[in-house]
Amino acid sequence: MPDFSHLYSINATHMKASTIRELLKLTQKPDIISFAGGLPAPDVFPVEDLRVAANAVFDGPARKALQYGTTEGDDGLRNEIIKFEAKQGVTIAKENLLVVSASQQALDIVAKLFLNPDDYVIAGRPTYLGALQAIQSYSAKVLGVPFSPAQDGFDMDELRRRYAEAKAAGKKLKYVYVIPDFQNPAGFCWSLEKRKALLEFAYETGLPILEDSPYREIRFIGEAIPSIYELDQKGANKGVVINLKTFSKILAPGTRIGWIMADPALIAKCVVAKQAMDLCTNVFTQMWLAEYMKTGKLYGVIESTREKYRVKRNLMVEALRRYMPARDDLSWTEPEGGLFLWVTLPASIDTEKLLLKAVEKKVAFVAGSGFYIDEPEHNSMRLNFSYSTHEQIEEGIKRLAEVVKEALAASGD
Ligand SMILES: Cc1ncc(COP(=O)(O)O)c(C=O)c1O
Incomplete structure (x- = not known):
């Protein structure tokens, strides 16, 4: 060999x-x-309902579903995602949206866009290992920040201390990676106060926040807390948050479909980065999910x-x-x-x-x-x-x- x-x-x-x-x-x-x-x-x-939706694609726009599609994503699915987000209070336009092959691809796209060898990403200790793998595969490093004892987000003093130390040492910091809703691995959920504080930190430092939200909808106790993306949108609206969503935990991970929400200029950059990876996300699956979402049964x-x-x-x-x-x-x-x-x-x-x-x-x-x-x-x-x-x-x-x-x-x- x-x-x-x-x-x-x-x-x-x-x-x-x-x-x-x-x-x-x-x-x-x-x-x-x-x-x-x-x-x-x-x-x-929902196997039966998904079968009906798949049949509807084969019985209808089958030839379109078997053709190449646009990198941005199938229009029908993007419309359904926009409605889904609107129901949760997040208003987005098509320019804010890119359909991807689930959030793992999004983690790779963002790493590809921002990271040179030896750059740093700020992330929690502990954090999702798939994000760590994406960062490492661009030869970049992680500046770990501990969570506060209340487990309601980063220890913000430590974040500021480690940030200042890293800057003083000449380290190049590129973005902050967080999973504010029921974090993988520990299940921590960020408080509203900590979400706002992190947003302020991003405004001050000019670093984007990569907010990964695969579990956001899977809240079974208490009331939803606005996402950091939503807080930015409804506040200063500076477009510093890149929010990742996926069908993996709300429907089925085998669909391998997710979406990125961000400022249009950043989305345009992600589109180009994704093109080199796979040209477009699986078109049949996108049309199948759009068909399924139209039934309203996802809720x-x-x-x-x-x-x-x-x-x-x-x-x-x-x-x-x-x-x-x-x-x-x-x-x-x-x-x-x-x-x-x-x-x-x-x-x-x-x-x-x-x-x-x-x-x-x-x-x-x-x-x-x-x-x-x-x-x-x-x-x-x-x-x-x-x-x-x-x-x-x-x-x-x-x-x-x-x-x-x-x-x-x-x-x-
Ligand atoms: C925090 C987090 N981000 C991203 C992913 C990747 O999810 P997917 O690529 O299935 O959307 C996972 C999967 O477990 C996860 O826990």
């Missing part, structure tokens, strides 16, 4: 296979109860998704309370939406090692260390509650608690 490694680009040498995705392979054996993936519950997919799917996840989240929290050892240094988040909660274990436990023990007991999670680029914390784990059945949640947490107790006993803690 030829070895081309000496020919790879600088960027390619910075691309790292995610250790988490490697570990996930371990967890995909059929008899394992896995809280590791980020999969939606498959029973929320019902979102509603039942929220209800199902609320029940599962409660089951997981109750099982953690029941089975985990009661200690001050063992805690978990109790998110008001999304798909994940985050468990912090005593410092003596390394969750990468714990995972191997857990897999022996046929339960799996994602070790928290993968959600950091620099100075990872080793005693946390991400648990997904959307995918497993009620019985699996109960049994899986029971097994996990046994593994934790054994690890504590082994470390004499």
Whole structure:
């Protein structure tokens, strides 16, 4: 087999296979109860209604659906997205919108537009590993900012301190990446106050905010807080926020469709960046989703998704309370939406090692260390509650608690 490694680009040498995705392979054996993936519950997919919508495309504009489309996206779908956003109080025009092959492509487009080697992106500690991978694949780095103890957003003093320090050291900072609604991995939700404070920071520093919102609609407790994109729009309207949305968690991730909302000049730039990647997003899928959205049934799917996840989240929290050892240094988040909660274990436990023990007991999670680029914390784990059945949640947490107790006993803690 030829070895081309000496020919790879600088960027390619910075691309790292995610250790988490490697570990996930371990967890995909059929008899394992896995809280590791980020999969939606498959029973929320509206298979029959989607079949009807697909047939309507084949029975109608099939030849258009099988042709190349514009990079900006199918007009029918863009109209439906504009209506969907308007229902949530966000007013956008077509110039503010680019349809993409789901938010992961958007993360890559934005990184491609802004990042030179050794540039920095400001991001939370911890943060979504797919965003970290996109940043690394342009040979760029992350300036990590801790969350405040209230878990309601960044520690803003730390943000300002680390920003000033980085500037003084001559580092080139390019944008701030945040997931304000039920963050992956920890489930944190930013308060209104913190969202406003970050927007002010962006105005002051001139840095754009990349607001990634895949879980925004999956709120099952409490009232929605305006997105940072919306706050900018309804306030100074400076166009500093790039907002990413996706059908992955509100409908089905296999559709691989999402959208970027931003200032028209930035959208125009994203269009050019996307052209080199795939010319246009899958046209059939866009027309299929437009057909489905016209029925108005998406709102019902979102509603039942929220209800199902609320029940599962409660089951997981109750099982953690029941089975985990009661200690001050063992805690978990109790998110008001999304798909994940985050468990912090005593410092003596390394969750990468714990995972191997857990897999022996046929339960799996994602070790928290993968959600950091620099100075990872080793005693946390991400648990997904959307995918497993009620019985699996109960049994899986029971097994996990046994593994934790054994690890504590082994470390004499
Ligand atoms: C925060 C965040 N952003 C982006 C994505 C990518 O989603 P997709 O490409 O399916 O839209 C995910 C997936 O889990 C995510 O958690």
